[in-house]
Amino acid sequence: xxxxxxxxxxxxxxxxxxxxxxxxxGTDIPSYFTRNGGGVVSSTIDxxxxxxxxxxxxxxxxxxxxxxxVTEHVNSLDDIKNxxxxxxxxxxxxxxxxxxxxxxxLPALSGLGSSSSFAVGLLxxxxxxxxxxxxxxxxxxxxxxxxxxxxxxxxxxxxxYAAAFGGLNYIAFQRDGRVNxxxxxxxxxxxxxLFQHSxxxxxxxxxxxxxxxxxxxxxxxxxKAGYKKLQRLAEDCRKSLLGGFNAKALGSLLxxxxxxxxxxxxxxxxxxxxxxxxxxxxxxxxxxKLLGAGGGGFIYLIxxxxxxxxxxxxxxxxxxxRISYEPRGxxxxxxxxx
Numbered sequence: 001x002x003x004x005x006x007x008x009x010x011x012x013x014x015x016x017x018x019x020x021x022x023x024x025x026g027t028d029i030p031s032y033f034t035r036n037g038g039g040v041v042s043s044t045i046d047x048x049x050x051x052x053x054x055x056x057x058x059x060x061x062x063x064x065x066x067x068x069x070v071t072e073h074v075n076s077l078d079d080i081k082n083x084x085x086x087x088x089x090x091x092x093x094x095x096x097x098x099x100x101x102x103x104x105x106l107p108a109l110s111g112l113g114s115s116s117s118f119a120v121g122l123l124x125x126x127x128x129x130x131x132x133x134x135x136x137x138x139x140x141x142x143x144x145x146x147x148x149x150x151x152x153x154x155x156x157x158x159x160x161y162a163a164a165f166g167g168l169n170y171i172a173f174q175r176d177g178r179v180n181x182x183x184x185x186x187x188x189x190x191x192x193x194l195f196q197h198s199x200x201x202x203x204x205x206x207x208x209x210x211x212x213x214x215x216x217x218x219x220x221x222x223x224k225a226g227y228k229k230l231q232r233l234a235e236d237c238r239k240s241l242l243g244g245f246n247a248k249a250l251g252s253l254l255x256x257x258x259x260x261x262x263x264x265x266x267x268x269x270x271x272x273x274x275x276x277x278x279x280x281x282x283x284x285x286x287x288x289k290l291l292g293a294g295g296g297g298f299i300y301l302i303x304x305x306x307x308x309x310x311x312x313x314x315x316x317x318x319x320x321x322r323i324s325y326e327p328r329g330x331x332x333x334x335x336x337x338x
Contacts, residue, residue: 012129014051015333016120017046018104018117021158023237024234026261027234029154033173034175034176035175039173043326044168047321049118049121051101052100064096064098066099088126089126107206110297111290112291115159116159121163124331136329140165157179168325170238195325203290215266230257240253250286265294267295269290273299288301
C-alpha cells in the first residue's frame with residue numbers, strides 16, 4: 001500500500017543537466033566495478049532535461065497523460081510504455097490523474113546521459129509533489145535502482161550521479177556498491193580553461209545504446225585489461241585536472257582512452273566517426289572521444305581556441321554545439337501551489 005501524503009502543489013517543473021565524461025566510462029558498469037572498483041571523471045553542461053508533473057483534470061477522462069517524443073493517454077500504470085516513467089511512478093507514488101511532460105535541449109540517444117537525467121528529474125518532481133525533501137544521493141540511487149535493477153538496462157552508474165549532483169567530479173565506484181563523489185576544484189580558473197578548449201559536435205546519428213552495451217558487458221572478462229587501462233586513465237585524469245589545466249596532456253589522455261574504448265566491442269565506432277576524428281586531429285585538436293556507448297551521438301574534442309576555426313572548417317559536415325560549465329545538479333525550476 002502506498003504511503004499516504006498530502007500534496008500542497010499542483011505542478012512541479014525540474015531542470016536536470018546533461019553531462020559528458022572525460023575518462024573511465026565503462027568502469028561504472030556494476031559487473032565490472034563490483035569485482036575491480038571503477039572511476040569516472042565527468043562534468044555537467046548547460047544543456048538540460050526539463051520535466052513537468054502536474055495534477056491532471058479529471059475532465060480529460062484518463063489517469064495518465066505523458067508527453068515526450070510521443071504522447072500517451074492511458075488509464076493504468078501498467079499500460080505506460082515509457083519504462084522509466086512507469087517505474088518512477090511505481091517507486092514514488094503520486095495519486096492519478098497526472099500529466100507528465102518532458103523536453104530536452106539536445107537529442108536523446110546521443111551519449112549525454114539524457115535517460116538518467118530524465119529519471120532523476122522525474123523522481124525529484126514526484127517527491128516534491130509529495131511534499132518530501134530528497135537529497136542528491138537519494139535521487140541518484142533511486143534512478144540507478146530503476147534503470148539497472150528494475151529495468152535491467154545494461155548501463156553504468158555515472159550518469160545518475162552526474163545528473164543529481166552536477167559539476168566536475170571524479171566518481172569512484174567501490175566493490176561493495178558504494179559510490180564516492182569527489183568534486184574537482186581546478187586551480188587558476190582551470191574549469192573555464194577546460195570549457196574554452198572544449199568542442200562538441202553532433203554526428204547527426206541517434207542510436208539505441210542497449211545492443212552495443214550488451215555486447216560490451218558480455219565481453220568485460222575478455223577485455224579486462226582494457227577496462228583496467230580505462231580505470232587508470234580516470235585516476236590520471238583526476239590528478240591532471242587537480243594539477244591545473246593542460247590542454248595537450250588532457251587531449252593525449254582522451255586520445256588514449258578513445259583508442260582503448262574502440263577495441264572493447266564492435267559497433268562503438270564506424271568509418272564516419274573515425275574519419276571525423278582524424279580530420280579534427282589534423283586540424284589541431286589534441287584529442288577527444290565519442291561520448292556514450294558508441295555508434296553515434298556527439299564527438300567531444302579538446303582544441304586550443306586558436307585552432308577551433310580550423311577544426312570547424314574540417315568538420316563542416318557536422319554541427320557544433322557550444323557548451324558551458326554547469327556546477328549544479330537537478331533542481332526545481334518552478335512550482336504551482338494548489
